[in-house]
Amino acid sequence: MSSEEYIREAVATLWDRYRDPLSLDELAHVARMSKFHFIRVFRQTTGVSPGRFLAAVRLHKSKYLLRTTRLSAAEVSLAVGYHSVGTFTRRFTEAVGVSPIQYRRMAHGKQPMVPVTATGSGRRDAGAVRGVVHRAETPDTRFFVGVFPGRILQSSPVAGAVVHDSEPFYFPAVPAGSWYLLAVALGPDHRDGGSPPGGCVGPLRVRQFDQLAVDITIRRPDWRCPPIVAVLPSTHLRGTLGHAVVS
Template structure:
């Protein structure tokens, strides 16, 4: 492992260990012992996103855990993960996870966590196809493939497909624009009874892909690999994409 890779891993460890502090870019770069400008470029190359976005993803990931594992109030959790404004925390959580903190907790506690993404496909017209290659493993896995607006897997994907083995996928209803195709494989033999807490064992990402109004088909081939220390946490509850397009649940605010 080269010196720069070790430096990025130090920075990532700093983010995970100090996410509840008011970390600045200078603070994170100092932990890597790199200049701020060189650090920002190499961090993005290694992780696929900026240090600030990585920090935000870790904070929201920790907030998800606290919502599911404790009875602390949403306000307490917001401050515990590094936010100094409840409104900012709530809006960013909803944008990244797909629902408000309170609704996320209520749905998960009732075993009803499901995603309704039908509205995301209205008025869309593109298709992305490709193949997924899963490394050899003795585990039974399920692969979730989605098109996202940013490199961080957050919010509802604009389109989704699910595979139980290596093979072809199809993402339909993709609007014209620039998209990031991301894939994650979750172990089906994981003994965690709450599917939204199961952690991916393999990840894969493609380059940014453009769906044009005059060319509505694009292709992206992705090879999965074991998770790394520098991978951003996944904010979307991937196994719940099994309910893709299901009717929204009633009676839960």
């Protein structure tokens, strides 16, 4: 087997045993690699560390339980591998954008949907990012695209917008630094919480007064892609599509 196939086994283990206190030693053993070699190859293959991938899987599973069961937040936290409801609630709120209780109310139509919004930037060292979203292997024509600090679509972007296929986007105030341009399909078939088609470009090095031109292509997700965590317009929740959010 190749190194990628062994990493695939490790990713499958993360999805199968996300409730367990998995250690790097256990995952490296599954991948038949030394721990340090495993961490490096896992990051090269998926774009994130094993720990961040596992955290995204746990939050993804917790959202499913909040939507489909009557388990309390404490029970959900235990079900997905957290032993402290306080830690679970804090990490869920930071990554998803709303608290577990708010998410459940939104999913059940008892609270207006509040999609992820851009944080914006007033810093003078900002540059600009522009481009076009293209689709491949998907019938979807409407997408959310945003600038995020990491490879996983979670928390709030520094800039974002809802766009159509081949429609240009322009973010004029992206702070200097290293960022990822992430995009995800917003078709109605993806509202059940499944993994929708998406795309990623990065890391992008933004400097003051930069005018970066970056196109992004939407493709079907595969096993390398960590799950989406943040609440997006109509991606995880029933309801109407949110308005564009632009910095």
